Amino acid sequence: MQQQILTVVSNRRLCGNIFEMKLDGCAPCKAGQFVNLELEGLFLRRPISVCDWDNGTLTLDYRVVGKGTELMSRMIPGEKIDTLVTLGNGFDSSVECSSAVLVGGGIGLAPLFLLAKELLARGRKVTVVAGFKTGDEVFNEDLFKSVGADFIVATEDGSRGCKGFVTDAIRESGVLCDYIFACGPMPMMKALCAATDAPAQLSLEERMGCGFGICMGCTCKTTLGAKRVCKDGPVFKREEITW
């Protein structure tokens, strides 16, 4: 963990209530880690997963859901944010696999971008399966495609891509998957693990206090006992999760 003062270089709406903020001056982050932002007027910091890190520039894709993300959405280039960086364990992209499927539900797609880059750099085939309620919510499709990942969309209302859930899209597309990385709502990840026996790393979400392992605010039950989502996670292997 490091405390850094980062500078906003851009902040824009991607679609609906999904925004993308880029910040300069950030120490190297790995896929699946998160940062914790101090926002004016709020007591606790706000944890946001790393979407991308490139040469000191941190990209955060976030969904406006409350006061914290609302404040973020109104920030402009040049503003500074006191940030705790490189929090959490992150995805292990060094695992043996030839064809990785990255499954994102809603804003859970965000942390999969840096992961896709890491896996592609290791010569893996990467297929992203992104699930949304409706087609208007789809974001980062071109971004994933630009780095060489396949991108499959599932929407619950069928307005874009496959009609149904990510599990339907995986089945219908017949995509080969020998390793799964996922981030999204628990029901999605549960269905995913029920649909395939492939090894999987899952990124969990929980309301956090500190974000660095001291307050026990975000504890979850695992097969290896009580774990802190912020410090021991947020990424867990599928066999550790107690559904």
Next chain:
Amino acid sequence: MVDISTRLGNVELTNPVIPASGTFGFGLEMAEIYDLDILGSISIKGTTAEPRFGNPTPRIAECESGLINSVGLQNPGVDAVISEELPALRKVFHKPIIANVSGFSVPEYAHTCSLIDKEDQVAILEVNISCPNVHNGGMAFGTDPKAAAEVTAAVKAVTTKPVFIKLSPNVTDIVSIARACEDAGADGLTLINTLLGMRIDTMRRRPVIANKMGGFSGRAVFPVAVRMVWQVAHACKVPVMGCGGVATASDVIEMMMAGASAVQVGAENLRNPFACKDIIEALPAEMERLGITSLRDIIGIV
């Protein structure tokens, strides 16, 4: 040169700043980011006889200038604390520590304290009779003078170490509880624990915290803490550790003027992991600004 040292009874501290129990784990995570030996002491995560998972999540709710927590005394149990956590802490912190103990019955408090009594690095036993997040325990002892005295006497009987009782602010008259503990043999008092609070998610029409209620702490509770420390310090002879909403060197001095011999920093650690370090570094300049040469001179001066 100003003197920032202080003492709690016979325990000498190089400075009055102590991270409060539950906001610093067992120190290991914090040792990754700064040298813990700058601290006056550390009050370790509240320990119970048995391991506890704690309460369901969400356990945390943001509030104006503070937060509500409902962790529910998650800890690995006294055996693991003694065999794993304390030896690990010893490697990164070389000063006397404060062991915070909680329980659900008088014999359980006594049992846990009797085990921790054997730990050399523990200088003070801090007995938490004020946790608002567990049923039939914790705060139940801290809201009744008779029960508070009973726990105090039972713990005193099993240890030769100084015993500080951590008091709840969720009472009508904190002085009567404090006096009951002092009369039962307490060597000191820590106050305040969190204030019982609640938030409601108006969109979902349900409590934010899974356990509905939780303990409110953070900068917002500082005036309540100063008032209670002042009341108790003037009514009791034993030393007081002031706790509640402390975030700056100025807060430390204010708390000591109210009567605290040392000061615990709690919720602020969660938002600023360097809070204790920042406060310790800022203390000398703040003392000079106020014309204070020794912190010991200002304890209970108001």
